[in-house]
Amino acid sequence: MVSIKIRRRIVVSGGAGFLGSHLCELLLTEGHEVLCVDNFFTGSKDNVSHLLGHPCFELLRHDVTFPLYIEADEIYNLACPASPIHYQLDPVQTTKTSVHGAINMLGLAKRIRAKILQASTSEVYGDPLVHPQAENYWGHTNPIGPRACYDEGKRCAETLFFDYRRQHSLSIKVARIFNTYGERMHPNDGRVVSNFIVQALGNKPITIYGDGMQTRSFCYVSDLIGGLYKLMSTGDSITGPINLGNPSEISILELAKTIIGLTNSRSRLERVPVPVDDPQRRKPDVSLAKALLAWEPTVHLKDGLARTITYFDNLLATPRMERIPPRRAASSVGVAGPSLSADAGGAAVGTLRGLDASAS
DSSP, X not given: OOOOOOOOEEEEETTTSHHHHHHHHHHHHTXXXXXXXXXXXXXXXXXXXXGTTOTTEEEEEOOTTSOOOOOOSEEEEOOSOOSHHHXXXXXXXXXXXXXXXXXXXXXXXHHHTOEEEEEEEGGGGBSOSSSSBOTTOOOBOOTTSTTHHHHHHHHHHHHHHHHHHHHHXXXXXXXXXXOEEOTTOOTTSOOHHHHHHHHHXXXXXXXXXXXXXXXXXXXXXXXXXXXXXXXXXXXXXXXXXXXXXXXXXXXXXXXXXXXXXXXXXXXXXXXXXXXXXXXXXXXXXXXXHXXXXXXXXXXXXXXXXXXXXXXXXXXXXXXXXXXXXXXXXXXXXXXXXXXXXXXXXXXXXXXXXXXXXXXX
């Protein structure tokens, strides 16, 4: 008997970002049609330029804080700035991207009856009081701190996803993504892996917050994307939240020393003050992903770092023009009035265009 593979029409919001571009690649490899949606606030056309000639790939400039009217079978909602430098640039808009963006993508999914996945984050756990972090832990977050625009925005998005399921019987998936690294990370995004690699390659001081004994667990991008795809492929009864990350824990100090060794760098360590609300420990419990998705990461940290270092080494050696997201201030907007959001199944959304931003 001949096996027939079903081709799906799939939307990836934030598809030109670090994770989104890798997801678009995987979906195309699996034989699906992909509509990549991004407003390029932190996403880059360079990340998907190699896909533009593919007959099953489309690229659309669009901001998810506005409704999107298309037809699709599945939606991956990855649109939101994900690094502290970017999401704290315009914290109000970051919250809008998480909340209004979720409402608009859920409204679209409701109208066309599409399955939808939300890329949530380990940041919903805040600075955790339990270790490792399992999905039944409700978190320890500061709702009024400088990171709250991202942390609380993602928590609210999760709430919306489950309310849409309860109220509209929508088919949803929620993935809580832990620290991910790999090719196409932005060199100036402020995340620890990209920071350390860029500093080490330039033989510049490697900046460590505090004593460097805080821990993280780093998952290579191909492992993470495979987990997202497996989660989306499950039946309607599996909704999540499900942790996706690498449970191998490492201190920031040890990470810095590892990267110095892999790059043969002459960099020295330089300690700087710890940012407000910076989590002290981060490690996922991935038991649920193993049980429900038959998924666990396979790429060892040193192997993934070696690939990422090669990427950055080539990137930094190539002359290029780079668009830096503009610093925004409320005073730059010459229009007053409320921002209105509504279900994308029919009602319009009014948002001050001077503050629009979504990215991945």
